Amino acid sequence: MGAGGGGRGMNGAAASAARYAEAFARREPALPGHDLAWLRDVRRAAADAFSRSGFPTPRNEHWKYTNVAPIEKRAFDLDGAGAAPRAAPGNGASGTLPGGNGTSGAFLDGGGAPRLVIVDGRLDPGLSNLEALPPGVTVEDFPRALERDAAFFESLLARIVRPEKTAFAALNTAFMDTGAVVRAAPGAVADAPVHLVFVSGAEGRERAYSPRIVIAAGAGARIAVVEHFLGLDGAVYLDNVVTEIDVAEDAAVEHYKVQQAGAAAYHVAALEARLARGASFHSWAVSLGGRLSRHDIDVTLDHEHARCSLDGLYMANGRQHTDFHTNVEHVAPHCASHEYYKGIAGGRGRGVFNGRVHVHPHAQKTEAHQTNRNLLLSRNAEIDTKPQLEIHADDVKCSHGATIGQLDEQMLFYLRARGIAESAARGMLTYGFARDVVERIARPGLRGPIGAAVLGHLPGGGDLREILQ
Amino acid sequence: MLEIRDLRVAVDGKDILTGLDLRVAPGEVHAIMGPNGSGKSTLAHVLAGRDGYEVTGGEILFEGRPLLDLAPEERACAGLFLAFQYPVEIPGVNNTYFLKAAVNAIRKHRGEPELDAMDFLALVREKLAVLHMDESLLKRGVNVGFSGGEKKRNEIFQLAIMEPRLAILDETDSGLDIDALKDVAKGVNALRSPERAIILVTHYQRLLDHIVPDRVHVLSGGRIATSGGQDLALELESRGYEWVREAAAGA
Ligand SMILES: Nc1ncnc2c1ncn2[C@@H]1O[C@H](COP(=O)(O)OP(=O)(O)O)[C@@H](O)[C@H]1O
Numbered sequence: 001m002g003a004g005g006g007g008r009g010m011n012g013a014a015a016s017a018a019r020y021a022e023a024f025a026r027r028e029p030a031l032p033g034h035d036l037a038w039l040r041d042v043r044r045a046a047a048d049a050f051s052r053s054g055f056p057t058p059r060n061e062h063w064k065y066t067n068v069a070p071i072e073k074r075a076f077d078l079d080g081a082g083a084a085p086r087a088a089p090g091n092g093a094s095g096t097l098p099g100g101n102g103t104s105g106a107f108l109d110g111g112g113a114p115r116l117v118i119v120d121g122r123l124d125p126g127l128s129n130l131e132a133l134p135p136g137v138t139v140e141d142f143p144r145a146l147e148r149d150a151a152f153f154e155s156l157l158a159r160i161v162r163p164e165k166t167a168f169a170a171l172n173t174a175f176m177d178t179g180a181v182v183r184a185a186p187g188a189v190a191d192a193p194v195h196l197v198f199v200s201g202a203e204g205r206e207r208a209y210s211p212r213i214v215i216a217a218g219a220g221a222r223i224a225v226v227e228h229f230l231g232l233d234g235a236v237y238l239d240n241v242v243t244e245i246d247v248a249e250d251a252a253v254e255h256y257k258v259q260q261a262g263a264a265a266y267h268v269a270a271l272e273a274r275l276a277r278g279a280s281f282h283s284w285a286v287s288l289g290g291r292l293s294r295h296d297i298d299v300t301l302d303h304e305h306a307r308c309s310l311d312g313l314y315m316a317n318g319r320q321h322t323d324f325h326t327n328v329e330h331v332a333p334h335c336a337s338h339e340y341y342k343g344i345a346g347g348r349g350r351g352v353f354n355g356r357v358h359v360h361p362h363a364q365k366t367e368a369h370q371t372n373r374n375l376l377l378s379r380n381a382e383i384d385t386k387p388q389l390e391i392h393a394d395d396v397k398c399s400h401g402a403t404i405g406q407l408d409e410q411m412l413f414y415l416r417a418r419g420i421a422e423s424a425a426r427g428m429l430t431y432g433f434a435r436d437v438v439e440r441i442a443r444p445g446l447r448g449p450i451g452a453a454v455l456g457h458l459p460g461g462g463d464l465r466e467i468l469q
Numbered sequence: 470m471l472e473i474r475d476l477r478v479a480v481d482g483k484d485i486l487t488g489l490d491l492r493v494a495p496g497e498v499h500a501i502m503g504p505n506g507s508g509k510s511t512l513a514h515v516l517a518g519r520d521g522y523e524v525t526g527g528e529i530l531f532e533g534r535p536l537l538d539l540a541p542e543e544r545a546c547a548g549l550f551l552a553f554q555y556p557v558e559i560p561g562v563n564n565t566y567f568l569k570a571a572v573n574a575i576r577k578h579r580g581e582p583e584l585d586a587m588d589f590l591a592l593v594r595e596k597l598a599v600l601h602m603d604e605s606l607l608k609r610g611v612n613v614g615f616s617g618g619e620k621k622r623n624e625i626f627q628l629a630i631m632e633p634r635l636a637i638l639d640e641t642d643s644g645l646d647i648d649a650l651k652d653v654a655k656g657v658n659a660l661r662s663p664e665r666a667i668i669l670v671t672h673y674q675r676l677l678d679h680i681v682p683d684r685v686h687v688l689s690g691g692r693i694a695t696s697g698g699q700d701l702a703l704e705l706e707s708r709g710y711e712w713v714r715e716a717a718a719g720a
């Protein structure tokens with residue numbers, strides 16, 4: 001895809017690409033794993049791929065409704081965390097995060113769940129706590145993991161999320177310098193979810209962050225990981241995240257994504273899971289923050305009896321724009337996928353959902369179900385939904401349904417006729433719409449704080465705390 | 470308590486009520502009967518403040534204040550309650566949460582302290598018992614998966630909890646078996662008091678055996694065509710509504 005179009009001049013696109021290329025050349029000698037030949041090749045190929053493609057334009061079918069020109073135009077600081085220790089706001093024993101969302105504490109304070117906290121691209125040992133990890137489970141920050149066991153990455157890194165997949169994945173692969181690696185040995189079972197907390201924008205520079213997250217579950221292992229992105233509300237920055245998930249035979253991975261980027265931030269995240277025979281993967285994602293956010297979630301089912309469920313909730317208020325693209329490749333027979341996504345847009349908010357399910361010719365006995373329901377809270381809000389089913393096998397059970405609606409006037413009247421003020425009634429019905437997605441969170445301990453975060457993003461939701469009970 | 474003067478209401482440009490007068494004093498129970506489509510629910514909805522009805526004339530005073538200027542929630546807080554003919558299901562909004570929010574909204578309006586969890590639970594248990602309702606219904610979404618009878622009981626359960634000044638029951642009796650009808654009547658009769666008034670909208674005389682009204686009105690041709698006592702309901706039962714219509718047309 002060439003640059004240009006969408007109101008952007010060739011010069012702007014070329015200048016932007018040159019800036020990224022120059023930053024890459026400058027930083028390459030010091031990027032994590034720079035002494036590994038294979039990784040150097042991977043990074044260079046990715047940087048070249050980005051140079052060729054530039055940022056996508058709306059002429060690219062996958063980016064039709066999401067114009068990333070504002071990201072291209074920003075001259076984000078690409079210099080990374082640097083070598084000097086971070087000037088530490090709120091560092092150390094206090095256990096609270098600097099600024100940002102008031103809900104952050106809810107996730108971290110309770111229960112002493114294992115957590116890795118990365119502030120502005122740098123591991124914060126004071127806020128992290130990995131003491132409670134069960135045997136066989138390791139959690140490290142990305143640069144350290146690469147240093148300690150490079151061999152582990154060679155067959156995995158950039159193999160699940162291919163850099164050429166999107167310009168953002170290429171950019172992340174070229175620059176990846178922070179992130180987290182969660183590994184579970186065969187048979188390891190972690191009862192408590194591992195929290196990966198990323199706080200962006202604390203530093204004041206308008207940075208582009210390139211965190212890489214790798215989750216690998218050995219045969220029969222069972223783990224849950226929470227990716228929680230927070231940011232300072234005034235800060236302009238870009239989170240460009242790539243998550244690669246490898247689920248071995250009969251293993252089960254639950255992945256929770258909580259996107260609470262700062263109100264002025266850009267958040268782009270690509271996640272892909274590779275499933276072996278009998279493996280299962282559950283993705284649960286909520287997009288709440290950010291000026292513009294985009295999630296790509298891809299699952300390839302190329303071994304029999306693998307199954308995935310993908311659930312998500314996206315909310316866009318004010319002038320927020322949020323986009324979910326899911327893609328499930330049913331390659332092998334006897335696999336199942338279930339998708340359940342809901343979207344809420346108010347103000348001038350804009351939501352996009354694109355759910356592709358591709359059933360390959362040999363994927364008989366496939367079960368693939370997709371539901372996408374959307375709620376518009378205002379006249380100026382907009383949601384585009386596009387289920388995309390491509391079915392090339394005949395002995396399959398597939399279904400899909402997409403709806404866009406408004407709050408039901410009869411329900412609203414019923415609540416008001418019982419004395420409940422209109423704004424509160426609207427809030428109740430809106431949370432009522434989102435509730436079943438929150439209830440799909442398999443971990444009761446996560447349901448409460450995530451439900452509270454969702455409620456916190458609803459217009460007037462702050463007055464409805466008790467609805468969570 | 471309630472005074473309706475020359476009320477005229479149109480829906481989609483069609484005149485439904487064409488000059489309805491009604492006075493209800495505290496302590497009274499009035500029954501409004503009438504054939505299907507005569508405008509009984511229209512009247513009930515206009516009283517409760519539902520959108521979609523065009524009031525083209527007349528006025529309504531509730532405790533001396535003009536009712537039509539108030540939002541539905543303000544009417545509820547002022548003490549008006551409508552038991553719906555067709556209660557809507559509200560998935561995702563828990564019944565207990567909803568009830569507590571409603572009770573406390575009204576208490577707050579009255580300047581009373583909010584009920585705490587214990588007092589609320591005690592109140593709820595007491596009223597559930599009167600209506601023979603299972604506590605498990607409270608854990609569901611509002612009316613979600615309730616049978617027709619359970620929905621009607623739930624309306625009267627809410628009525629019992631809210632203790633309004635004026636209750637309007639829109640065909641609460643239709644579709645109920647005799648046991649449910651008795652429970653509903655018990656719930657309503659328990660509320661009868663010198664300060665409260667009740668309007669029973671019904672199609673059948675049956676309910677009036679259990680909740681004996683002070684006045685019976687027949688709604689026909691967009692207005693109260695005739696009024697009387699309990700014996701009027703019995704006469705309607707034997708002679709049908711056609712008789713009223715003819716009498717009204719002939720008058
Ligand atoms: N929302 C509406 N839209 C159009 N017509 C309506 C609506 N509500 C009521 N009507 C009409 O108004 C008339 C009275 O209806 P209703 O008040 O429901 O009567 P009842 O309750 O006595 O059976 C009927 O002719 C009905 O078709």
Ligand SMILES: [Mg+2]
Binds near residue numbers: 509554
């Ligand atoms: Mg009716």
